[in-house]
Amino acid sequence: MTTEGEALVGGMANAGAVFRRGEVVERPAPPNAPALHAWLLALRERGFDAAPTPVGLTDEGRERLTFVPGDVPLPPFPDWAMTGAALASVGSLLRRLHEAAAGVTVDTRAEWPRDLADPEGGTMLCHNDVCPENVVFRDGRAVALIDCDLAAPGRPLWDVAMTARYWVPMRDPGSEPAPYPAGLDVPARLRILADGYGLSARDRADLPAVIEQATEVCRAFVARRVAAADPAYLQALAERGGWDRWDRVQTWLADHRETFTAALLD
Incomplete structure (x- = not known):
């Protein structure tokens, strides 16, 4: 090769x-x-x-x-990728994906990866990994999604929750490492993502709890990679505060669930 x-x-x-x-x-x-x-x-x-x-x-x-031409945000994420307009365009792009995917029959014979998949399953394939590094931008607007290796059946809301984790981001601001700009308004950005997607009132009410569920799945994913001695995940875990940071994030999400719900619905 x-x-x-x-x-x-x-x-x-x-x-x-x-x-x-x-x-x-x-x-x-x-x-x-x-x-x-x-x-x-x-x-x-x-x-x-x-x-x-x-x-x-x-x-x-x-x-x-x-090859999809454009700009892909890499850590430390540039300010242009963290604007409200960029975030709204990510939500809009995800909605376009879901509208198209809803009409595609899932191959049930395929072994879709369970790494980041919705534990409740679903009849539509979700991308499951819409992190900044997997979104292509042009002129400050999200135009394409790449790296679909972790796609698996799930609920559309699961994909929104996973995207929120990466893009808002849904992490304790007090322990957030360098990749994101300082001072991001988490409740406001969560609302921007939901508005960009066009999320229904019912899904907005459910989203904070699904984000907590998605965080638990992501933690288990990292734990499996660490247990397998994956050097990239061992290094990332050490650099980002270890398991204590995951504990803080999960507690913080639960403590602020009502705040996030109010931001989404008010």
Whole structure:
């Protein structure tokens, strides 16, 4: 296998293994790549052009996808990516994905990853990893979602909750590390994301509790990676305050549930 080409940075799972060759990106293929590629093609058939298009699979177990031009926020996240307008556009883009995905039949034979999946399941595939590093921007507006490796069946609200965790972010401001600008107004930003998505009143009332549920799933995901001695996750855990930080975040979310609900509904 040749690794000639431009190495693309960002993310933890495939660090150092993603290359751009002209208009094609080549990266390690997930085990369910055929089903995932079929889903991406079905989305495009339904008019969702805001994701890479599958090109094919190599004999070396790598996938080839079209390159999506634009700007991808990398830590420390730049101020332009943390504006209210950028956040609203992320919500709008996620809504577009869900509207297209709702009409695509999920391949129930595929082994969709459970790493960050909705524990309650669902009939629609969620992206599950709409973090800043997986969103492509142009002129300050979110235009595409990339890295769909963790897509799995779930509720649309689960995807909104996971996105809120990364983009608001739903983390204790007192212990938040350097990647995010200081002074972000969490309740106000949660409302902006919900408004950008067009979230219903019922889902707004349920969102804070689902964010708490999503945080528990993310913690368990990190714990599995740490137990497997994954060096990237061991380093990240140490640099970001260890398990004490997770404890603070989970307590903080529960303590502020009414504040978040009021911001969403008032």
